[in-house]
Amino acid sequence: MSRRALRRLRGEQRGQEPLGPGALQFVLHDDDDAEEEGPQQGPGGRHARGTGKEGVRVNNRFELINIEDLDEGPVVNGGRTDCLLVDTVASGSKRRPQSGRAATKRDGDVADRAAAPEQSNAGGKLRKKKRKQKNKKNATGETSENGLEDIDRVLERIEDGSGSGRPGPPPLSARKHVLYVEHRHLNPDTELKRYFGARAVLGEQRPRQRQRVHPKSAWLTTPKSTWPRYTKPGLSMRLLESKKGRSCFAFEHNEEYQQTQHKFLAAVESMEPNNIVVLLQTSPYHVDSLLQLSDACRFQEDQEMARDLVERALHSMECAFHPLFSLTSGACRLDYRRPENRSFYLALYKQMTFLEKRGCPRTALEYCKLILSLEPDEDPLCMLLLIDHLALRARSYEYLIRLFQEWEAHRNLSQLPNFAFSVPLAYFLLGQQADLPDQELSSTREQASVLIQQALTMFPGVLMPLLEYCSVRPDAAVASHPFFGPDAEISQPPALSQLVSLYLGRSHFLWKEPATMSWLEENVRRVLQAVDAGDPAVEACESRRKVLYQRAPRNIHRHVVLSEIKEAVAALPPDVTTQSVLGFDPLPPLDTIYSYVRPERLSPVSHGNTIALFFRSLLPNYTMEGERPDDGGAGGLNPDQGLNRLMLAVRDMMANFHFRDLEVPPEDNPEADGEWD
Numbered sequence: 001m002s003r004r005a006l007r008r009l010r011g012e013q014r015g016q017e018p019l020g021p022g023a024l025q026f027v028l029h030d031d032d033d034a035e036e037e038g039p040q041q042g043p044g045g046r047h048a049r050g051t052g053k054e055g056v057r058v059n060n061r062f063e064l065i066n067i068e069d070l071d072e073g074p075v076v077n078g079g080r081t082d083c084l085l086v087d088t089v090a091s092g093s094k095r096r097p098q099s100g101r102a103a104t105k106r107d108g109d110v111a112d113r114a115a116a117p118e119q120s121n122a123g124g125k126l127r128k129k130k131r132k133q134k135n136k137k138n139a140t141g142e143t144s145e146n147g148l149e150d151i152d153r154v155l156e157r158i159e160d161g162s163g164s165g166r167p168g169p170p171p172l173s174a175r176k177h178v179l180y181v182e183h184r185h186l187n188p189d190t191e192l193k194r195y196f197g198a199r200a201v202l203g204e205q206r207p208r209q210r211q212r213v214h215p216k217s218a219w220l221t222t223p224k225s226t227w228p229r230y231t232k233p234g235l236s237m238r239l240l241e242s243k244k245g246r247s248c249f250a251f252e253h254n255e256e257y258q259q260t261q262h263k264f265l266a267a268v269e270s271m272e273p274n275n276i277v278v279l280l281q282t283s284p285y286h287v288d289s290l291l292q293l294s295d296a297c298r299f300q301e302d303q304e305m306a307r308d309l310v311e312r313a314l315h316s317m318e319c320a321f322h323p324l325f326s327l328t329s330g331a332c333r334l335d336y337r338r339p340e341n342r343s344f345y346l347a348l349y350k351q352m353t354f355l356e357k358r359g360c361p362r363t364a365l366e367y368c369k370l371i372l373s374l375e376p377d378e379d380p381l382c383m384l385l386l387i388d389h390l391a392l393r394a395r396s397y398e399y400l401i402r403l404f405q406e407w408e409a410h411r412n413l414s415q416l417p418n419f420a421f422s423v424p425l426a427y428f429l430l431g432q433q434a435d436l437p438d439q440e441l442s443s444t445r446e447q448a449s450v451l452i453q454q455a456l457t458m459f460p461g462v463l464m465p466l467l468e469y470c471s472v473r474p475d476a477a478v479a480s481h482p483f484f485g486p487d488a489e490i491s492q493p494p495a496l497s498q499l500v501s502l503y504l505g506r507s508h509f510l511w512k513e514p515a516t517m518s519w520l521e522e523n524v525r526r527v528l529q530a531v532d533a534g535d536p537a538v539e540a541c542e543s544r545r546k547v548l549y550q551r552a553p554r555n556i557h558r559h560v561v562l563s564e565i566k567e568a569v570a571a572l573p574p575d576v577t578t579q580s581v582l583g584f585d586p587l588p589p590l591d592t593i594y595s596y597v598r599p600e601r602l603s604p605v606s607h608g609n610t611i612a613l614f615f616r617s618l619l620p621n622y623t624m625e626g627e628r629p630d631d632g633g634a635g636g637l638n639p640d641q642g643l644n645r646l647m648l649a650v651r652d653m654m655a656n657f658h659f660r661d662l663e664v665p666p667e668d669n670p671e672a673d674g675e676w677d
Contacts, residue, residue: 178403179373181328183219185366188355195359218318219327220351221311228284230319233257235287237322248333249325251317251340253596257286262598264289268582285316287343288584294350295583307354313347330373336380337593342585345371349381349562361393380589382559384413385499388422389507397426415548417459417496418503424451425510428519449523456527458541461489462500463524469508472517478524483531483538494571495556496549502560502568558587 184190223230234257240248253261260283267275267289273296276289283289290313297306325332334341352367368390372383391400404413404423413419427448431441456463463484467474478484492500511517531538557576560568581587 177330178399178406179330179369179376181330181366181370181373183328185363186219186327186370187222188358188360188363191360191362218315220318221315223315224308224311226308227312227315230285230315232319233260233283233285233287233316235285235316235320237320237325239322239324246331246333247324248335249322250335250338250595251320251344253340258596260286261288264292265598268292268584285312287313287316287347290316291343291346291350292584303354303357307351310347310350310354313343314351317344317347327370332374334374335593336375336378337589337591338595339585339588339592340595342588345374345381346562346584346586356390356393361390362396365390365394365396365399378555380555380558381562382555384411384416385418385502385556385559386506386563388418388426389510392422392426392429392507392510395429397430400426401430414454414458417455417462417499418507420455420459421452421462421503422507424448424455425516427451428516432515448519449526452520452523453527453530456524457530457535457537458545459496459500460484461492461497462504464489465500465504466508466511469504470512470517475521478528481528481531483528484524493545493549494573495552496545498552498556498560498568498571499549501571502563502565505565505567506563554587554589561586 234254236252236254237249238252240250242248260279263279264276264286267279273293276293276296280286280289280293290309294306294309294313297303297309334344336342336345348367348371352364352371355361355364355367365387368383368387371381372379372387387403388400391397391403400423404419407413414423425448427444430436431444431448436444460483464474464479464486474484482488489497511520551573557572560572561576561581563569576587
């Protein structure tokens with residue numbers, strides 16, 4: 001029987017017992033009886049608080065968690081934990097033995113009568129101690145948003161499988177993979193709170209949450225009350241194989257979803273967006289229809305509706321995730337060769353684009369890492385051409401430098417113009433920070449100068465277009481020099497010109513700062529001195545350019561099409577521009593793996609005689625008797641009826657012809673000569 005029940009039987013009340021020895025010993029219990037007692041009230045209706053060397057009894061179990069002493073727990077699909085159980089909240093002392101509890105119970109009649117003033121003093125000490133701890137945390141730069149940062153840090157330690165249990169958080173490079181994705185940074189509200197405050201961001205969302213129909217939230221999107229009620233559209237995910245610590249997954253379509261997919265393809269071929277709208281009325285969570293309609297809304301400059309459709313597509317696919325599929329582990333793979341998986345790639349890319357335009361580059365960087373982690377070796381959307389730009393915009397200079405240092409050996413990132421110029425810019429911007437030590441500051445600036453000189457030597461055709469983008473007139477000595485002159489840009493291979501156009505069209509504004517231009521000008525002069533001195537590295541870079549950039553691979557062309565940068569799209573080869581590019585599947589891989597095949601649709605154009613084909617080309621609405629345009633089949637044709645319909649079509653065509661009267665030639669009208677006044 002609990003102590004509370006015993007007191008009720010005796011007719012005793014808390015706070016009226018006499019004080020006895022050991023009455024001020026407080027122990028944080030884990031049993032159900034301690035939880036049943038709840039918060040205690042002292043005289044005056046105040047909650048009595050007490051401190052001791054052995055422990056502290058608190059109502060909020062998250063309030064005094066020592067994060068540094070927590071052991072890491074397992075992660076289940078990258079999910080959050082609902083509660084944290086703390087056995088002891090004590091600083092450097094062992095737990096009170098059970099005999100102390102017995103002594104407290106025996107002398108309880110004397111203990112509680114004089115406990116109120118002592119507990120008041122102890123509560124004041126506790127508040128002072130907590131205030132000191134809070135000031136200490138704020139002094140070290142660990143600010144909290146809505147008082148929940150401590151819980152977020154605990155969740156990060158639990159989710160991080162490579163973290164250590166020693167005191168203090170280890171450095172980022174030692175405990176997180178370079179493509180590690182943080183859940184909290186997938187939410188754009190986290191970044192907007194940092195800029196505008198939580199009240200400005202969540203002010204309009206709080207009333208909506210009370211009336212929200214969808215109680216289940218997800219990592220990638222938050223369901224909205226304006227969306228149709230979610231029903232499973234027939235989309236699922238299965239595990240293909242697991243080997244060497246990596247798991248390969250694939251989305252699957254059931255028969256109902258396959259029929260919807262066939263209707264969607266027919267609607268795309270009709271070139272009528274309203275057909276897709278009609279399809280979404282019956283299948284509101286069909287992914288490809290949502291993505292295709294999003295592009296149509298974006299072309300009509302309805303950005304809000306376009307973004308809403310992409311978020312709905314992401315929510316539909318996230319609800320179909322396999323229980324073992326994790327967004328943060330970096331060990332889950334999706335093969336882009338499977339058409340079912342491409343929708344997830346494209347939905348993530350479109351969402352990342354909207355986030356960048358919305359002013360959330362940190363969140364867009366997290367989406368970029370997520371896309372790259374799904375297939376880092378093949379990189380089907382070529383996210384390496386974009387990740388440096390997002391890192392610079394998000395001011396994640398250390399991350400960009402770390403990615404370059406770890407991947408340069410096996411990916412040759414320095415051979416891409418965007419990395420060749422973005423990494424030294426990251427070093428330079430990092431060197432401008434005043435909180436770095438003097439030795440590290442000088443080393444960072446020196447490394448920036450070395451890398452930018454190598455980039456200018458390897459890609460001399462970047463300088464003049466970059467200065468033109470930034471509206472900077474180059475020096476006469478630089479403009480007239482043959483190394484940086486017009487020949488440098490003209491002599492570039494077409495594939496290299498495409499990469500340069502893509503980088504400059506996207507990142508040229510990052511170089512417009514006066515300090516950056518002064519640093520660039522200084523290094524340009526040093527490169528010209530090395531060229532005039534006959535540096536052998538100049539000839540080596542020239543021969544390397546001619547060999548490496550013969551033709552761009554298909555994933556780069558796909559990235560250029562998705563980027564919609566005019567300068568880069570204009571540099572695409574003719575074999576890419578002449579073929580049809582579908583918005584829901586741009587430039588599919590040549591080695592596509594099909595899990596199901598679309599049934600052949602018999603076109604009425606392919607069945608018929610030559611005369612019928614000729615009149616169909618003139619009259620698209622003309623059909624032979626017995627043909628069914630809906631199913632594309634033709635059956636039971638009557639030659640006499642077909643001939644009659646053909647003759648009616650000819651009469652209709654002849655009746656629509658209009659002949660204009662020929663005008664009289666000028667020479668047949670002598671009165672009109674010479675009257676030009």
